[in-house]
Amino acid sequence: MNGEHYPFQSTPDERQRLVRQAELVAPLTEQLFEKAGITSGWRVLDIGSGSGDVALLVARLVGPTGTVIGIDRDPDQINFAKQRAMEHGVSNVQFMSEDFRNIELRSPVDAIVGRLVLMYTAEPLEALRSVLRNLKPGGVIALQESVVDYDGPPCIEPRDCLAAKAVQWFRAGFKYSGVQPRMGMRLFGLMREAGLNPSTDIVTLAPILQGPEGPLFKLITAVVASQLPAILSSGIATEAEIDIDTLEQRMIEDAPPCGVVGYFNSGHVGVWAKNP
Numbered sequence: 001m002n003g004e005h006y007p008f009q010s011t012p013d014e015r016q017r018l019v020r021q022a023e024l025v026a027p028l029t030e031q032l033f034e035k036a037g038i039t040s041g042w043r044v045l046d047i048g049s050g051s052g053d054v055a056l057l058v059a060r061l062v063g064p065t066g067t068v069i070g071i072d073r074d075p076d077q078i079n080f081a082k083q084r085a086m087e088h089g090v091s092n093v094q095f096m097s098e099d100f101r102n103i104e105l106r107s108p109v110d111a112i113v114g115r116l117v118l119m120y121t122a123e124p125l126e127a128l129r130s131v132l133r134n135l136k137p138g139g140v141i142a143l144q145e146s147v148v149d150y151d152g153p154p155c156i157e158p159r160d161c162l163a164a165k166a167v168q169w170f171r172a173g174f175k176y177s178g179v180q181p182r183m184g185m186r187l188f189g190l191m192r193e194a195g196l197n198p199s200t201d202i203v204t205l206a207p208i209l210q211g212p213e214g215p216l217f218k219l220i221t222a223v224v225a226s227q228l229p230a231i232l233s234s235g236i237a238t239e240a241e242i243d244i245d246t247l248e249q250r251m252i253e254d255a256p257p258c259g260v261v262g263y264f265n266s267g268h269v270g271v272w273a274k275n276p
């Protein structure tokens, strides 16, 4: 497929998958935002806000005197994020449905944040440049992206288990959808190309998980389920081979006695920069 296509389906299960993924990667996000100096009273724009977890985290950092604007082009994600903010009693966050590349706020913000969003744009440099219109001079941008690659064997042990095959399936779905590979590794250079001076204090997280006792198989199954149409379109496997309803149980039965250890997806990288 040419161009840009978001590989995940917009379903209640997908929204819950994002919440579970957020719990896994939040320590890096929090560390990144603290290093970037996001603090009390700031006005912050969160691009690709999904289920709202990044915006809710920032809302805590900026406190009641600060505000957060979450942007997502999926209106169902926006409604879900609004509902979660209400349930958490958070009132300093607003969510808007829009492509973040089209956003022109009436006044610029103190910080722009985003997690796992540039990787879904066909032209990440253009996307970054367009959103930077909304950043104050001297403001900060802090982005976190995955280092997922689409070629080569996945980092999983043992290499020939069913879980490794399932990771290959969703990597094919990513590739088919035009998702940017190794976006986390490219963030630093991208920020420089956009005229920023990113900090060399790059933060990283390698969530290596275990199955069946740990959450590895559950997370892999959720990614494959949400990406099923993209995976099938890529031609890497048939619906019968994947058999999503039995996939998790088959991974459990296939696992050796010591289990399986691996990246469920990939590592994460966080980079921040100050606007000149």
Ligand SMILES: C[S@@+](CC[C@H](N)C(=O)[O-])C[C@H]1O[C@@H](n2cnc3c(N)ncnc32)[C@H](O)[C@@H]1O
Pocket: 006, 018, 022, 047, 048, 049, 050, 051, 052, 053, 054, 071, 072, 073, 074, 077, 098, 099, 100, 101, 114, 115, 116, 117, 120, 121
């Ligand atoms: C993988 S999710 C990450 C959600 C959230 N940032 C997190 O880390 O929990 C990516 C989100 O970005 C949204 N998205 C992707 N491209 C976008 C764009 N160009 N403009 C606005 N939202 C976008 C998708 O709809 C999805 O909700």
